[in-house]
Amino acid sequence: MRRGSEILIEILTWLASLIPAILAGAIISFLLFNGASTISWKFITGFPEKGGLEGGILPAIMGSIYVSALCMLIAAPIGIGAGTYLAEYAPENVFTKVVRFFVELLAGIPSIVIGLFGYAFLVHGLGFSILSGAIALAFMILPWTVRVSEEAIRAVPREYRYASLALGASKWKTIRSVVYAAARPAIITGLMLGLGKAIGETAVVMMTAGMGVAGYIPASPLDPARTLPVHLYLIAGEIANTSEGLRMAYGTALVLIALFLAVSIPSIMLRNYFTRRLYGDAG
Amino acid sequence: MKTDDAVKILTFLCAGSSILVVFLIFGYTLLEGLPFLAKYGLSFLTGLYWKPYTDPPQFGLLPTVIGTLSVSGLAILLAAPMGVLAAIYLAEYSGSGLLKSFIESATQLLVGIPSVVLGFVGLVFLVPILAKTFGGWGFSILAGGIVLAVMTLPHVICISSDAIKAVPRDYRYASLALGASKWQTIRRVVLPAAKSGILASIILGLGNAIGETMAVLMVVGNPEVPYIPTSILDRVRVLTSTIVIEFNYAVWGSDQMRALFAIGVVLFIITAVVNLLAFHILGGRIRAKGI
Amino acid sequence: MQAKKTLLRRALEYEPILRSERLNVWYGRVHALKDVDVIIPSKRITAIMGPSGCGKSTLLKAFNRLLEVEGARIEGKVYFRGADIYSGSADPNAIRRKIGMVFQKPIPLPMSIYDNVAYGLRIGGVKDRRVLDKAVRENLEKVGLWEEVRDRLRDSAFNLSGGQQQRLCIARALAVEPEVLLLDEPTSSLDPASTKRIEDLLIRLSRDYTIVVVTHNVHQAMRLAEHVVFIFEGRVVEQGEAERIFENPKSILTRAYIRGDFS
Numbered sequence: 145m146r147r148g149s150e151i152l153i154e155i156l157t158w159l160a161s162l163i164p165a166i167l168a169g170a171i172i173s174f175l176l177f178n179g180a181s182t183i184s185w186k187f188i189t190g191f192p193e194k195g196g197l198e199g200g201i202l203p204a205i206m207g208s209i210y211v212s213a214l215c216m217l218i219a220a221p222i223g224i225g226a227g228t229y230l231a232e233y234a235p236e237n238v239f240t241k242v243v244r245f246f247v248e249l250l251a252g253i254p255s256i257v258i259g260l261f262g263y264a265f266l267v268h269g270l271g272f273s274i275l276s277g278a279i280a281l282a283f284m285i286l287p288w289t290v291r292v293s294e295e296a297i298r299a300v301p302r303e304y305r306y307a308s309l310a311l312g313a314s315k316w317k318t319i320r321s322v323v324y325a326a327a328r329p330a331i332i333t334g335l336m337l338g339l340g341k342a343i344g345e346t347a348v349v350m351m352t353a354g355m356g357v358a359g360y361i362p363a364s365p366l367d368p369a370r371t372l373p374v375h376l377y378l379i380a381g382e383i384a385n386t387s388e389g390l391r392m393a394y395g396t397a398l399v400l401i402a403l404f405l406a407v408s409i410p411s412i413m414l415r416n417y418f419t420r421r422l423y424g425d426a427g
Numbered sequence: 428m429k430t431d432d433a434v435k436i437l438t439f440l441c442a443g444s445s446i447l448v449v450f451l452i453f454g455y456t457l458l459e460g461l462p463f464l465a466k467y468g469l470s471f472l473t474g475l476y477w478k479p480y481t482d483p484p485q486f487g488l489l490p491t492v493i494g495t496l497s498v499s500g501l502a503i504l505l506a507a508p509m510g511v512l513a514a515i516y517l518a519e520y521s522g523s524g525l526l527k528s529f530i531e532s533a534t535q536l537l538v539g540i541p542s543v544v545l546g547f548v549g550l551v552f553l554v555p556i557l558a559k560t561f562g563g564w565g566f567s568i569l570a571g572g573i574v575l576a577v578m579t580l581p582h583v584i585c586i587s588s589d590a591i592k593a594v595p596r597d598y599r600y601a602s603l604a605l606g607a608s609k610w611q612t613i614r615r616v617v618l619p620a621a622k623s624g625i626l627a628s629i630i631l632g633l634g635n636a637i638g639e640t641m642a643v644l645m646v647v648g649n650p651e652v653p654y655i656p657t658s659i660l661d662r663v664r665v666l667t668s669t670i671v672i673e674f675n676y677a678v679w680g681s682d683q684m685r686a687l688f689a690i691g692v693v694l695f696i697i698t699a700v701v702n703l704l705a706f707h708i709l710g711g712r713i714r715a716k717g718i
Numbered sequence: 719m720q721a722k723k724t725l726l727r728r729a730l731e732y733e734p735i736l737r738s739e740r741l742n743v744w745y746g747r748v749h750a751l752k753d754v755d756v757i758i759p760s761k762r763i764t765a766i767m768g769p770s771g772c773g774k775s776t777l778l779k780a781f782n783r784l785l786e787v788e789g790a791r792i793e794g795k796v797y798f799r800g801a802d803i804y805s806g807s808a809d810p811n812a813i814r815r816k817i818g819m820v821f822q823k824p825i826p827l828p829m830s831i832y833d834n835v836a837y838g839l840r841i842g843g844v845k846d847r848r849v850l851d852k853a854v855r856e857n858l859e860k861v862g863l864w865e866e867v868r869d870r871l872r873d874s875a876f877n878l879s880g881g882q883q884q885r886l887c888i889a890r891a892l893a894v895e896p897e898v899l900l901l902d903e904p905t906s907s908l909d910p911a912s913t914k915r916i917e918d919l920l921i922r923l924s925r926d927y928t929i930v931v932v933t934h935n936v937h938q939a940m941r942l943a944e945h946v947v948f949i950f951e952g953r954v955v956e957q958g959e960a961e962r963i964f965e966n967p968k969s970i971l972t973r974a975y976i977r978g979d980f981s
Contacts, residue, residue, distance in 0.1 A: 153610045154520055164530070164537045164581050165529065225438045226442040243443065252631075254695075256638070257694050264688070283452070346640070376547060380546075380550060394551075397544055401544055405536075408539055412536060416535075598828065601887070604814055606812065606841060607837075
């Protein structure tokens, strides 16, 4: 009798654990099913026409690439630096705890607040631009890069450091040659995940990089840019009620999620593979 | 030696940059919002009418606040039980390594899914279904709650399962050695021991839901004049969506724009309190697993 | 400090309550126990001794089916009162209630002293407060802990000293009314005074329970055991009456181990 309820609980929890997988699969299939017909070479390389009802989304794609890439260029070094400090140099004192708290705090700030801040702080100096967008986005992604770097560096076995120091290398040389090399896969996959988040972010970018100039691909970091998520939002909001608009929206959503998956899936799988290798099933 | 010192200082500055950024953000938001608060006082939180275009404009946030609370509350109500159950499975039952790996990967994927995509799917799929089933607009607290629940679920799962895995194995052995079954061990020993971590995950999930913008924005209705909802099928505005909608129309330096910043201050404080609580409960450890 | 008995009386009282037959255990590729046939006599103290890593703890955990929870592969049979505990129809939980275990490091459950002792009973469905109160008191008295903790039963079990915690774990195990008590190096993390208390306790308990103690301390085995099993590298080298083995071991290995040549 008791065995019966035991099995029931196991089944119930197993079903619950399947829900995220089912949801993710459903969303992706839904978009694939509805958006596949919109995808074409013209769609990816063309410009929007008739106010976005027809044509392509190249400006949005380029906008996304520019803003996200510049963002990572800013957030990655700072994040790695902070992670290095926390993992290698920081003593376990109050200040370190404060730093950690602020990292968590930053991570919890709603994106819209960062967007407002970006608007007030950056746009008035730099205007709606790729640069503004990248900086504001970098603020958003920073906690992630810090966490990921720290975890990756901490995971490097102490023995490696001891061996290097015992051979006479300085601490920095040890970090640079040994620790970073060992932590590199974890850091890179973690940064890729951060890139995925950056690609998908809407509110912050809309309020700092603007909505782009219609029909033009941004040429300099000071030009405004429209990213894929922003484009999707605008189309969905304004013209999704027409069938062409809806088609474009599906196509945009599909391209966006394809980009997101292309960056996220390899890094998630790689991270899980490495974690399993190091820690076995307990990790 | 000199390089080592330089590196230490450089990385220290990087670490300190988070503190700087947080203060910058809070400072600037406060800067813009303060004149508004000074003029209208905190009563703007309790005011009933949000009419920025009338003369004189009114900036009552109460309906919007209730909107945020109801949508987020519903989301947590849906996501928390499912999330904890799923976390129990992932942490306690072994199952085949491959399936479990797949489930964990899918959960981490769901964590990062762009909120605008989720909002879009909600818009074109969920809203029409709700409209057909219940009548009305379809845009509703219910739609917002469901979409937010989807976003919150993976967070709850990840943090809760970490908390459960952190319970020392010895306790399980001791319990089993006394003849307890697996579920009895989970219920009587493991879950109570993981209680604070699970609670933290729910609190963080709530904070997440309150701060979420795009997904909610697209399905929740955003009526022109927000009113206090009486059923979950009512359309509402939430704090975050208000900012996005009005941002394009507000003039820089106007009361309306400042009001938006004031909302930003409110949001900042709410999420800061939530994070402080969860951070305290979790004992100051940083979690990096996919959140 | 063993009672002297006539040879006949000793033979008559030798009833095996636990018996393993061609027991083999693998941890992954490591063959931890090889063709182990042991007999554990009823209501005696049996010491399983041997150098570290020889498989003594593994053998112990095979007796209450805790081994499979660790993921080990098990072949062979283990008979408890004549029935194979590894048969498909056997209920591991019921077996663990009959064959209890105390671990090397005291593992108080994260609850009060009272709740720790009452845990096993509550698992079995006992809810009556009076029954629980009585059982808690009796079992704490059995281990000599009652007087020390009667005023703070609600306190967390972690507030107790190491020796007290271990006695608590024994009381907790006894509360389930097992027939056999397995102890895995129960005193190796304790100070000499606590060690003595627990050894005296075990001797008292052996009147009513079958006690199996794993120890790496030959002198402890000499003090406690009435029956001895000597294991070396996963195999049983010798087993039998303690007096006989200590005074006249058959194997050179045993002799060397007793002398202290290796541990």
